[in-house]
Amino acid sequence: MDWDKLRIFHAVADAGSLTHAGDVLHLSQSAVSRQIRALEESLNATLFHRHARGLILTEQGELLFDATRAMAKRLDTATARIKDSEEEVFGELRVTTTTGFGSLWLAPRLPALYEKYPDLKIDLMLEERVLDLPMREADVAIRMKEPSQADLIRKRLMSVRMRCYASPDYLRQHGRPVEVEDISKHRLICQNPSSAQVAAGASLVQMLLSYDVPSLLTVNNYFGVLQAVLSNLGIGVLPDYLIENFPDLERVLPEVESNEVPVFLAFPEELRHSKRIAAFRDFIQDEVIAHRKKIRERVED
CATH class of the missing domain: 3.40.190.10 (Periplasmic binding protein-like II)
Known part of the structure; x- marks a missing residue:
């Protein structure tokens, strides 16, 4: 099979367009089209459905694209090792x-x-x-x-480990929880238990929510949780590694933490x-x- 035609096919499949593939390959649209037709003829198969909005791979085209994608990744690896x-x-x-x-x-x-x-x-x-x-x-x-x-x-x-942290200003204004039950008097800031996260963190959040938290802010990543805690919005569930860079944050409820991650x-x-x-x-x-x-x-x- 002609390697050059496979390279052009891969670029077209990746771009979904003869024109865009030609721009990447520095070839004219007609040259790219000729190579694709020649490849289809050599395989006796239709590789693309053609319509006004671009190109869509056929079932046979998907099979070939899977192969060329794996080849491209292997070539990337070889290139990286050579360089x-x-x-x-x-x-x-x-x-x-x-x-x-x-x-x-x-x-x-x-x-x-x-x-x-x-x-x-x-x-x-x-x-x-x-x-x-x-x-x-x-x-x-x-x-x-x-x-x-x-x-x-x-x-x-x-x-x-995931632990509970708050800013000094928040604790001065709202008091420091002494027992885990006291979380019901504070706003909790955490990842949504259903969002993508480590299981240990989700379990800790589920436990805290069982104490009838009156006010809640959920964010889909810990960076957002941290910003909310730094803005004095409440008590946040955060990974312990960030304390090195944010030493002013205070840990609360020291007996409450997730399993080891x-x-x-x-x-x-x-x-x-x-x-x-x-x-x-x-x-x-x-x-x-x-x-x-x-x-x-x-x-x-």
Whole structure:
């Protein structure tokens, strides 16, 4: 099968348009169209339904697109490995983690990584969905549970617990809850129990809501919960790792916390020798060690 025709087919399927694919490939629309017709003739199959709004893959086209997509990801992996210099760290690194951890713990630490490796190009993908690392939806992941996918190298980084926090101003105005039942006298700020989050956090929220909380604010990520707590709106359920960067927040109801949530770093086995992966892994491990030290010092003080 002609590799060049497959490359053009993949671009058309990805763009959904001959014109847009031509722009990406720097080819005319007619040249792209000729290549697609030739590929369809060689396969004796129709790959696209054509209509005024663009192109839609047929069932046969979907099968071929699945194959070319897998090929493209494998080529991306090979390219990344080839470009990894023996002594330099450069190029794109796609990192995925949750919105809360990525925005509240990881992003504030990235300046130190860029200072050390200024030629890195990090694509930080923050979402609760678990991306498929073996299929190269991302290069490296930080996840709030041990990855179950095969062919991954994984390392446990740290543990997190969800706890209750409030601002000093809020506590001065509304008082400090002494027992968990006192939460019924305060506004609770948390993720909606039905939203995507770790099970331990959802269980803690469900327990707190059982105490007939009179006023409630739910947000679909911890960054939003934090902003509401900093704005003196109430008592928030937040991960304990943010206290290092927001030391003025006060923990309330110290006996109330979630079960332990493990945090893992993972990347595909085939990227084991990637210089970018190694640089990011070592950076994260150093930051975790520094984070633990600061937390211990805070507790001792």
